[in-house]
Amino acid sequence: MQQFMRAEAYYLRKDPIIHGISLLLLLAGTALPIWLGIRFGFEMANPWEAVNSITKLSLFLYLVIPTQAAYFFTEGFESGSVIPIVASGQSRSTYCLGKYIIQLVVLLGWLLLFFGLYLGASLAGAYFSGSSIGQEGAGATLHQFLITLACNFLYLAAFAALVLLAAMIVRRTASVLVFTLLFVFGNMLLTGYIDETSAAWLQVISDHTLITMIMKFSGMYYKNSELIGLSGLEAYIPVVLVPVVIIAVCLAAAVLIFGRRDIAAI
Structure with a gap:
């Protein structure tokens, strides 16, 4: 499995989609805090305030990253490279799970890249502009940021698992990409539409859709003009x-x- 994952990691290092998304996150992580600081000021109640507040915009990650996953999970079928890999004795479960593990590493790297750069740029902007950085509520803000970061990773992993399943069924990049976009946008639309219904069972669906959960732990879910947050273990x-x-x-x-589909049908 290690040899297979090294080969997949080498492929990703050469992938232009990976480079493009990494560049996008790099630019956003550095330019956005500077632009916001110039417009609204660099003052912060504590060092984690700026990066914690930007987690409310993390929803855009669920548009970009699942799209990349659709390409990555289907490239072996489109190029035909999966046939010699499986024929060489690599187990199909290793191929499938190895792809997923590599994707999780990429997800974690992108999250750390974006939020790490945003934190560094915010602090640098405050330092060079002479703005004050307090310590009020620093521990609580850091705790909230880490929880939100972990939840984002978990939900991106869930989206990636859904895309992986679609890739194993359809095996065509275009079809999986369409499914991915329809699922993401459909989830967003259904969250808002079902939320207005009076049917109890539809309300249960609305309260547990992925986008609803993401909006809740990101602190941007409103119901009847009231912010619905999360507090406590329950x-x-x-x-x-x-x-x-x-x-x-x-x-x-x-x-x-x-594992059950004929290799000749790939």
Whole structure:
């Protein structure tokens, strides 16, 4: 498995999509805090205030990263490279899970890149502009930021698992890409549409859609003009359980489907 994952990592280092998204996050992580600081000032109540507030905009990651995952999970089928890999004795479960693990490493790297650069640029802007950086509520803000960061990673992993399952079923980049975009935008639309319904079972669906959960832990979910946040362990249990269940089901189904299909049909 190590040899296979090294080969996949080498492929990603040469992938222009990876380079493009990395450049986008690099520019956003450095330019956005400077632009906001120039417009609204660099003063911060504590060092984590700026980077914690920007987590509310992390929803755009769910448009960009699942799209890249669609290309990555299907490239072996489109290029035909999966055939010699499996024929050489590599187990299909290793191929499937190895792809997913590599994708998780990429996700983590991108999150650290964007938020790390944003934090550094915010602090640098405050330092060079002579703005004050307090220590009020620093511990609580850092705690909230780390929770939101971990939740974003978990939900991006859930989206990646869904895309992986679609890739193992369809095996065509264009079709998986269409599914990915329809799922993301459809989830957004259904979250808002179902939220207005009076049916109890539809309300349950609305309260547990992925986008609803993301908006809740990001601090931007409103219901009846009231901000609905998360507080206490009980509030975070469904937030964690929903993506964990999705990941487990999708990975099991993807491995099962890929393992049972004839290699000649790939």
